[in-house]
Amino acid sequence: MVQNDKFTFIESALTERVQSQRLRSLQPLQPIDVVHVARSGQVLLNFSSNDYLGLSKHPTLIAAAQQYTEQYGTGATASRLVSGTYEIHQNLEEKLALACGREAALLFNSGFQANSTILAALLDRQSLVLCDRYVHNSLLQGILASGARFKRYAHNDLHQLEAALQQAQQNYSRILIVTETVFSMDGDCSDLDGLIDLAERYDAILYLDDAHAVGVLGQAGMGLAAHRAGVDLVVGTFGKAFGAFGAFVTCSRKLCDYLINCCPGFIYTTALPPAVIGAIEAALLLMPTLESERQFLRQQSNRLRTELQALGYDTGASSSQIIPVLLGTEEKTLSLSRWLDKQGILATAIRPPTVAAGTARIRLALSSCHTPEHLDSLVAAICIWDNINH
Numbered sequence: 001m002v003q004n005d006k007f008t009f010i011e012s013a014l015t016e017r018v019q020s021q022r023l024r025s026l027q028p029l030q031p032i033d034v035v036h037v038a039r040s041g042q043v044l045l046n047f048s049s050n051d052y053l054g055l056s057k058h059p060t061l062i063a064a065a066q067q068y069t070e071q072y073g074t075g076a077t078a079s080r081l082v083s084g085t086y087e088i089h090q091n092l093e094e095k096l097a098l099a100c101g102r103e104a105a106l107l108f109n110s111g112f113q114a115n116s117t118i119l120a121a122l123l124d125r126q127s128l129v130l131c132d133r134y135v136h137n138s139l140l141q142g143i144l145a146s147g148a149r150f151k152r153y154a155h156n157d158l159h160q161l162e163a164a165l166q167q168a169q170q171n172y173s174r175i176l177i178v179t180e181t182v183f184s185m186d187g188d189c190s191d192l193d194g195l196i197d198l199a200e201r202y203d204a205i206l207y208l209d210d211a212h213a214v215g216v217l218g219q220a221g222m223g224l225a226a227h228r229a230g231v232d233l234v235v236g237t238f239g240k241a242f243g244a245f246g247a248f249v250t251c252s253r254k255l256c257d258y259l260i261n262c263c264p265g266f267i268y269t270t271a272l273p274p275a276v277i278g279a280i281e282a283a284l285l286l287m288p289t290l291e292s293e294r295q296f297l298r299q300q301s302n303r304l305r306t307e308l309q310a311l312g313y314d315t316g317a318s319s320s321q322i323i324p325v326l327l328g329t330e331e332k333t334l335s336l337s338r339w340l341d342k343q344g345i346l347a348t349a350i351r352p353p354t355v356a357a358g359t360a361r362i363r364l365a366l367s368s369c370h371t372p373e374h375l376d377s378l379v380a381a382i383c384i385w386d387n388i389n390h
């Protein structure tokens with residue numbers, strides 16, 4: 001017999017969220033342009049999107065999506081191994097492999113799906129995973145689903161990672177090192193040389209999530225892990241700087257063949273639709289031409305960090321277009337976020353459990369479409385809030 005109402009657990013979970021002021025709800029927005037959205041008629045300057053190059057509104061991507069829809073239809077109609085692999089899927093994979101300097105690339109329907117299922121396919125209960133404490137939830141899901149032994153090392157602490165590798169004397173089937181190149185909530189980078197060196201010396205598989213670097217950093221904007229020998233798998237996404245949707249992994253031909261055969265998240269899902277493939281292809285073609293946009297984005301990021309720090313704010317170890325304003329308490333974070341909102345600026349508060357307790361923050365994400373004047377108004381609004389609250 002069920003003791004309570006069968007949905008009691010839902011009531012308690014939601015009540016708990018209300019009491020801890022962590023109940024979240026969806027806020028519908030209307031996109032206006034790359035950096036502006038409207039909410040209930042109010043126009044907001046958006047510092048909370050991952051459209052780092054403004055490609056989601058680029059006419060070339062829109063035209064390509066339209067053209068592929070007209071030519072191939074709105075859906076791919078089947079999974080990749082059944083009848084959902086069109087030439088456009090395979091061509092795109094070949095171009096991605098080439099652009100990243102790898103033997104092979106494989107498309108996935110999202111970054112979340114890629115991480116959560118590729119890791120599960122690579123690991124078994126006899127494996128050991130060593131991952132950075134700050135990795136994205138999708139990576140944790142894959143690790144947990146596999147049932148592998150797993151240890152988290154302190155954020156970007158390669159000494160602790162090496163100690164864990166040394167301690168791993170037990171006969172594991174394999175050891176995976178899992179981390180991100182640019183961290184999604186902190187905007188700092190991992191030490192790729194150090195990671196590659198450790199993976200080689202301890203014969204571990206190195207798996208990198210390049211989601212926030214693809215489009216923005218590295219050779220022709222193809223990410224920090226592209227063209228790097230010693231990295232075994234790299235996951236990139238198309239929903240951020242590529243302005244589209246979906247994800248890809250680059251790896252050896254053999255590993256790619258393994259995933260095609262053994263990764264349920266690749267096998268049992270409908271292939272990406274033609275419109276999305278068209279948009280990604282157009283973005284990929286543009287990538288090498290966007291060097292000045294990337295440079296401008298870096299300049300703007302440096303400037304914003306410098307100005308926030310001059311005001312006494314902690315931006316952590318950020319060195320990318322993702323700039324956290326670390327405020328510590330959820331109260332302060334919500335107060336600033338709400339203040340900015342009133343000033344017509346969208347800058348979302350990121351709170352536990354998404355980040356560690358005591359590290360609540362405003363996560364600012366810049367786009368190359370933000371002008372210096374946009375940054376001026378952001379800094380001015382923060383300044384006024386700062387004055388009121390001190």
Ligand SMILES: *Cc1c(COP(=O)(O)O)cnc(C)c1O
Pocket residue numbers: 109110111112113115136138180184209211212237238239246247
């Ligand atoms: C956004 C993100 C993902 C998920 O990618 P989607 O394509 O949005 O599902 C995975 N890893 C990291 C680090 C991300 O920031």
